[in-house]
Amino acid sequence: MFELQPFRKGHLSKKDFFTNFFDNIFDEDFSPAGVFGSSFKVDVRETEKNFTVDADLPGFKKEDVNVSYKDNYLTIKAKREEEVKEEKENYIRQERSTGEVMRRFFVEDVDEEAINAEFKDGVLKIVLPKKEKVIAEKKVINIK
Template identity: 35%
Template sequence: MSLIHYNPARTTTQGVNRFFDDIFGDNFFNTDAVQYKSFVPQVDISETDKAFELQFALPGFKKSDIKVDLNQGVLTVSGERKFEEKKDGKNYHAVETRYGSFKRAYQLPDSINDEQLDAKYEDGILNILVPKDVKKVQQKSIAVK
């Protein structure tokens, strides 16, 4: 079984329209990071015999800004990082750090142990361990009659 990435923004016309609006809209030459209200964090997904592991790159986030949910086999990771404009005398010429909200969802296979999911956030990386349930992994051949 493999993990299936679910991203509704890429499958709808809304995502296409947003893409073209970003390219040809009024904000084409505006590089102010505040204009972006959402972003997509980078994720590495790996699998072993015993578990799936997801690593989200979320630098600058606080643990309290991140939410991990499992509902009917869909693992959803969401969060928000707000831009805080500090009045410290600095004159920013570029801000490339990502701010705003994000939401990523993955359809998990039936062969997982949802009671033992583990999420840890350390050094800007969110690690989610999704253990497999060995009893559910067993495959069965069915004779055709």
């Protein structure tokens, strides 16, 4: 049952505290809204030829996600603004999930033109190919 109770310091009994705690313990962590207010999880791998970033973005759509690479920084942003208008009465509880999350990674020596990304089943996969290493040739200078 939903109850409105004002909270005053020192006026919440132990029984009420634990009842409220256990009633709400699962509300955030297992819902898509639980992603907001915290960061999202990523796996970053490096191979000889590229860097790969796998970002978990559950509850987001491809349109909600923005990936950019500038000045050796890879930036991943996900934003959701969900507006649902229902004309029903007598709600006990009605929630909307809105917010934005962002992560930024310093990744240098990347071939910017060859970066690609794919979003599938709530997971964003970004492949950042490394630039070909150019071995500088030794220049012999003639002495006159």
